[in-house]
Amino acid sequence: MSSTLGNLFKVTTFGESHGKGVGAIVDGCPPGLALGEGDIQPQLDRRRPGQTHLTTDREETDRVTILSGVENGRALGTPIGMSVANKDQRPGDYADMRSVPRPSHADYTYQMKYGIRTSSGGGRSSARETIGRVAAGAIAEKFLHEDYGIEIVAWVSSVSTITADEVDENRITRAEVDQTAVRCPSGPKADEMIRAIMAAKDDKDSLGGIISCVCRHVPAGLGEPVFDKMEACLAHAMLSIPATKGFEIGSGFEGTRMSGSRHNDPFIKKEDRLGTVTNYSGGVQGGISNGEPIIFRVAFKPPATIGKSQNTADFNGNHMVLEAKGRHDPCVVPRAVPIVESMAALVIADLALQQRARKHY
Amino acid sequence: MSSTLGNLFKVTTFGESHGKGVGAIVDGCPPGLALGEGDIQPQLDRRRPGQTHLTTDREETDRVTILSGVENGRALGTPIGMSVANKDQRPGDYADMRSVPRPSHADYTYQMKYGIRTSSGGGRSSARETIGRVAAGAIAEKFLHEDYGIEIVAWVSSVSTITADEVDENRITRAEVDQTAVRCPSGPKADEMIRAIMAAKDDKDSLGGIISCVCRHVPAGLGEPVFDKMEACLAHAMLSIPATKGFEIGSGFEGTRMSGSRHNDPFIKKEDRLGTVTNYSGGVQGGISNGEPIIFRVAFKPPATIGKSQNTADFNGNHMVLEAKGRHDPCVVPRAVPIVESMAALVIADLALQQRARKHY
């Protein structure tokens, strides 16, 4: 499917950093949904660079234009075309990289795959590609919130070796997350993270981190066995975000160390539904949501493009020393928070529509 | 897509534990490939229960029959239908579970999703569903080995808190993996794992674990940006295996703690190709294979069905004590090894065919 994700709520993105623009087509948005550019812009603003001193200095305004599929503030049910213009291209920054593939970046693999690549390097692996995802995800979120009251909140739970304090997944809000520049809701740890990122920036180096995400009020029954389990679709969506290296849901890797008798989540009556006492399952059982919060974590590696000099080789295998020019995020996790939320929304919206299609006799 | 996986090398599975059989249709197998039931049975044998004292005592012979798509030992390029008969069904074992959903099992979520479920509980969440995957994966592996010399080897790298010693990913073989009943190639640790599993079995409890997998000789260029990155497709496939809770590739979650200058894999000339000195990337960059071994890990939770008594609730929310009857694996990771290998093969075969379709000018 390449640049298309989803079965019923479907998004197709386009665009690299070098062309005239980036964007997406969302096909399958429920008709009549109240929708406008104002529903989309806030998440784009949270995603764009230049918000704080933690990110690249590039100023990108990233204003979205809806081209189709909406009239008089209502979705028509037809494809919603959206575009965001590219500005501030400095191809000169990339001149060195034409002959020297950046280590751990996509320059080399794009060349091997396509036999051609953009002058700016890894083409679609550019962070700007994620604009289309965030725009589409904002629409999915609007639908999920209107219909189910679903709330999706992601936050930075670690930067490098600095781990945030426990967060109450039942209550955490985006407002709380946005209180610190690093989008970590535990204040003192956030300060530590910020200092670490600034130090890495000064050092022309970069840092990785982990984003946690909770999806609340997802009704029981979403997720398609066998291959489109909720967690499988979430993992797919998250590992499709640039720079990700891992995904875990509920107890995750740590849960492998527990016994079944401790790990099992006992059922208990919760108001009008059956709930669970604990939530090691992370809100899914057998690939299907069980009504508890869906909780997962995504690992982001340190960005590959760094100013620090690196010993490497050019395309011909000759030894080279590379110092990447240009402006690069020393740590992507603060800006990746809305991307994680958007991808989660796209997955859940698609599975919600699929379940809606299922008639029970 | 539900019960279908893949775009060009496509598998559709069917079957629960209670019906007449399980199986799969593989569509897209390259025509002319030498193929017979003998290519498929060995992995099914590694998957089936009753191989050792570590697994459930159920004897399942699980003989595969090819119904179509092969003639005179050659694949025709047409759909390969395969079936395996179900035997040894003891619906009585499940009688209690009709009114009490097993904690952390799919009984409850299947009921919520479908409004109906099999008498044996979670239907397609049954481990028998994986038979179709393994049969299909064996075909994918044959193709990948014939065409690219690809080798896929998975092994148990931890059981509960017991972690295997470092394994040489460039050399590990299935024969070495199969030398211990627990499919862990580091002998003393394997013994510890076996003792832990036997203790859990005696205790009517269960244990989780981690499976590591390496795919060697995957050519550079496989993986489709944006949404069908190699790691995204692998994560999807792995998290679709029952009981999985996490996936990581290369440095994974641990890599989030490293700086970019250390994490980046410098390029270096390797014989006729550009390789990397380290492999924190796990064989992929920008979602595309780079020619280095693809290395990933999958977290399996402790099985949910345990004989130990559990406090829980029935479908109506009334408190109940449940002791699951029947025979259940105390730890699934040894048997899940061929499943992980099969899913990896299905993903890589599909991406290989997609790249083959790509013309370079």
Place this chain on the structure above:
Amino acid sequence: MSSTLGNLFKVTTFGESHGKGVGAIVDGCPPGLALGEGDIQPQLDRRRPGQTHLTTDREETDRVTILSGVENGRALGTPIGMSVANKDQRPGDYADMRSVPRPSHADYTYQMKYGIRTSSGGGRSSARETIGRVAAGAIAEKFLHEDYGIEIVAWVSSVSTITADEVDENRITRAEVDQTAVRCPSGPKADEMIRAIMAAKDDKDSLGGIISCVCRHVPAGLGEPVFDKMEACLAHAMLSIPATKGFEIGSGFEGTRMSGSRHNDPFIKKEDRLGTVTNYSGGVQGGISNGEPIIFRVAFKPPATIGKSQNTADFNGNHMVLEAKGRHDPCVVPRAVPIVESMAALVIADLALQQRARKHY
């Protein structure tokens, strides 16, 4: 998609004439639907050869076995695996054809496509492949009838140059269609058709024909603009049936000769809905059903395999005279009636589920 059709109500077929069996997996059947082999067998019986002297003498009993997805007479919502054993294979009949591709048959094109082909010739172009479609279509029909009261009836409206009298599309039933061996509901014309087919059989030749089909009580609103218009999906499905050469809906090709003022179907109040006075549209407008009967016609060419001697060339281009051995239908349209109905049911079921997924605000 090759051997898979549909997005939500999805069928994947397998099998050629030479292997152990043919069949299908239906994924997406609504859970709880009352279903058993008895719902499927009648259409298979209408499809199989040997029903009358008009068809090939081959006796095929074609008993379907449900392998999965149904328990206690109810669909589980999980994939329904079905298989039908192959019997009565006479590979000797095809010996000559190994070096001489039958004119207008698939022997040559399969060889060009796959570089290999079955000993019986065109592999999946075998009429036996349609067994899986008919089995799947019977399930789709059951769902459509239970949920919407949809009735699908096809009949033979011409054989060679003999055209049936006008049929009342609002009332025609399968029982009426089955009153003649040729499945043409206008008696005297049916007799003519039968005589023509018998004459062709004696002459070792073959005849073509046209099948008409009506789908009644399809609710307004089914069909997905842009590319999955109702008529586009029907055309796709019909032209995927072996030996078909054309499809038209409503006024079809004849309608191109009318003026707009005559061709337009004026709206009029019909009980509780808006209907149309005429139905040149054939029940669809803008690709979406309008609540009127969906009416279409499918052209079937005369079967390519004939006993009559033909001047042709072998695979090397050498001139040859070919006389096909074996038993072949002189005219496929009577047996193709349930296939047309089945394909229509599969298309409409899939579009019905897609529309069901669409939330209106």
Place this chain on the structure above:
Amino acid sequence: MSSTLGNLFKVTTFGESHGKGVGAIVDGCPPGLALGEGDIQPQLDRRRPGQTHLTTDREETDRVTILSGVENGRALGTPIGMSVANKDQRPGDYADMRSVPRPSHADYTYQMKYGIRTSSGGGRSSARETIGRVAAGAIAEKFLHEDYGIEIVAWVSSVSTITADEVDENRITRAEVDQTAVRCPSGPKADEMIRAIMAAKDDKDSLGGIISCVCRHVPAGLGEPVFDKMEACLAHAMLSIPATKGFEIGSGFEGTRMSGSRHNDPFIKKEDRLGTVTNYSGGVQGGISNGEPIIFRVAFKPPATIGKSQNTADFNGNHMVLEAKGRHDPCVVPRAVPIVESMAALVIADLALQQRARKHY
């Protein structure tokens, strides 16, 4: 799939007549293909209204902008985003139609499907939606011509009851087709057609017609059994064009009147390949191209929007007399010629890539 067509060469379109623009994303274009807006604009120019006195007077310049996927005149292999601005919207023209659905138009069915519709009526059923198809088709054509020398030429073979003379399908060119305003290459008949269209225009009425199309130099082996036969995919694509009512390939409906011995196309040696003496098959056998020209015909109904007064009903079922305002084509077939060519190119490009992915042993 709704607004997406294709498996490997994939197009997703967006846009109605009322929004800011229309366009498409082409995903899967082979990387390195020489490509620019100049390759796309000519077919858009042939499609746009206002070319001649035969079409609506609306002047639409319809300049395409490539937003992504191309750099330095070469396709990058990444999604090619294209947009065309909407101009000249006169919503006032549609005021009457808000309460009265146009007979045989999509106003009613869109309302039933979506519960909402654009102020201009049938939304995506607007002719402007085809702009995205034509832009995408031009890219597909470029690829097919570069790689296989494929030529696709469509022409008007009838308008109302006026049928063009026989055309030599082996030689007909677009230049010849464009010599008359009606795009019919047989001069005297073209004059008749033009007079008939002008008379219909004066009469505020409309006319239908048939477009024929030939695809030359398609290699043998394209088309995917079972469900994605070449003719099935072509039928799907053609019946997805607005106002189409029928599709036939090769001998089509007329072929149903022939005997098999006459209809079969005998094989004969043609230079380096096996060809056929006749081509009643229309270039396909068993759903797979055989190397002969692919020939098909598409039926277009007379346009539904006419100025002539019509007796009909409003949405509430009340009798109304409707006279559509605005400017409407009295006959769409001349402008639909490039649309038919584009859809054919999209189908063949997709099947060509699928066949390319198929490894032969």
